Amino acid sequence: MIANFGYKDGSGEFFITIDTDKCNGCGDCIPVCPAGVLEVRENEFDPLAEDQMAAVKEEHRKKIKYSCAPCKSDKSSGSEPCISVCELNAITHSW
Amino acid sequence: MAKEFWRWKEYNWKSEDIDWKGGTTISAGVDVGSVSSQSVILVDGELFAYSNMRTGSDSPMSAQNAMNWALEKTDMKLENIHYVVGTGYGRVNVPFANKTITEIACHARGANFMYGNTVRTLIDMGGQDCKAIQCDEKGKVVNFLMNDKCAAGTGRGMEVFADLLSLSIEEVGELSFQIDEEPEPVSSTCVIFAKSEATRLLRDGWPKNKVLAAYSSAMAHRVVTLLERIGIQKDFAITGGIAKNIGVVNRLQKEIGIETLKTDYDTQIAGALGAALFGKVLAEKARK
Numbered sequence: 001m002i003a004n005f006g007y008k009d010g011s012g013e014f015f016i017t018i019d020t021d022k023c024n025g026c027g028d029c030i031p032v033c034p035a036g037v038l039e040v041r042e043n044e045f046d047p048l049a050e051d052q053m054a055a056v057k058e059e060h061r062k063k064i065k066y067s068c069a070p071c072k073s074d075k076s077s078g079s080e081p082c083i084s085v086c087e088l089n090a091i092t093h094s095w
Numbered sequence: 096m097a098k099e100f101w102r103w104k105e106y107n108w109k110s111e112d113i114d115w116k117g118g119t120t121i122s123a124g125v126d127v128g129s130v131s132s133q134s135v136i137l138v139d140g141e142l143f144a145y146s147n148m149r150t151g152s153d154s155p156m157s158a159q160n161a162m163n164w165a166l167e168k169t170d171m172k173l174e175n176i177h178y179v180v181g182t183g184y185g186r187v188n189v190p191f192a193n194k195t196i197t198e199i200a201c202h203a204r205g206a207n208f209m210y211g212n213t214v215r216t217l218i219d220m221g222g223q224d225c226k227a228i229q230c231d232e233k234g235k236v237v238n239f240l241m242n243d244k245c246a247a248g249t250g251r252g253m254e255v256f257a258d259l260l261s262l263s264i265e266e267v268g269e270l271s272f273q274i275d276e277e278p279e280p281v282s283s284t285c286v287i288f289a290k291s292e293a294t295r296l297l298r299d300g301w302p303k304n305k306v307l308a309a310y311s312s313a314m315a316h317r318v319v320t321l322l323e324r325i326g327i328q329k330d331f332a333i334t335g336g337i338a339k340n341i342g343v344v345n346r347l348q349k350e351i352g353i354e355t356l357k358t359d360y361d362t363q364i365a366g367a368l369g370a371a372l373f374g375k376v377l378a379e380k381a382r383k
Contacts, residue, residue: 001239003238008320046236
């Protein structure tokens with residue numbers, strides 16, 4: 001499953017995408033995020049399965065443009081800590 | 096008190112063909128949304144009763160009211176229900192729920208039941224948010240995206256417009272086609288800005304229906320941009336209150352060039368229906 005966490009507003013599209021077919025819930029992405037945006041929780045979108053997945057915390061979901069801003073100052077987009085640390089390439093950002 | 100044009104009718108329904116006492120698994124789903132709350136009762140996976148009403152300021156109370164109203168026409172009691180699943184914004188506030196499940200999973204499951212297993216892309220146009228979902232033939236979520244940061248393209252936006260134009264919310268869909276020619280969409284989909292824009296158009300002498308048409312197409316366009324991110328695969332269906340608004344639905348169909356599936360079920364109960372279907376599976380699992 002492709003889970004898009006974030007929003008779209010007048011200033012653009014801000015989504016962190018987790019591919020649950022790749023994510024194994026290892027949690028490597030959690031400590032590398034300076035803003036503490038991610039967490040590992042039950043895959044709530046498939047209530048009959050019991051697998052764990054990385055997800056954006058509810059309190060950050062509607063403001064990730066700002067939460068993620070510190071890592072976005074770098075010009076080399078695609079190398080944000082959460083993206084680089086994930087060996088399974090399960091995380092992508094839309095901006 | 097002045098007439099409130101946005102007020103839609105609350106209702107409940109009961110199947111005449113099902114004798115619930117003969118059922119093995121009775122499950123219910125309660126969807127406490129931002130604007131409306133629904134409750135659905137299934138007997139062995141068959142639709143037995145449901146209700147649809149406005150959510151009040153008290154979520155646990157809204158959940159209770161919706162449940163009671165679904166039960167009202169029946170001689171069933173809450174104790175007779177084996178498993179209750181809560182969903183929607185207020186899902187943590189359903190006091191009698193055995194489990195809560197996100198509305199994204201429930202809408203996909205509900206649409207699969209309502210529209211059949213050919214549904215691949217689904218958009219839930221709810222009271223205060225919009226969810227674009229891709230699902231497989233079992234109604235399992237494959238890809239989703241939710242926009243709940245802004246009320247553009249939602250039922251609440253349409254309610255605001257119905258009120259502004261003094262037209263009943265049930266009629267705005269039809270009325271938006273009673274125009275000489277299709278106007279340009281309003282440039283802003285933000286409800287607040289769109290409302291100021293509409294006020295100006297009215298002052299410029301635009302007839303109400305034309306303003307409505309301009310807003311309906313802006314709303315349709317807004318939803319299409321959400322869909323583009325997840326991709327549109329056939330078959331395509333809409334759930335939620337806006338699915339009943341032909342003015343938005345037809346314009347949306349035209350923009351994406353795909354017909355939406357039709358259903359005899361009430362599109363507003365999709366979330367609660369999905370929750371009740373999950374409830375059935377979970378009740379059976381618990382029994383084993």
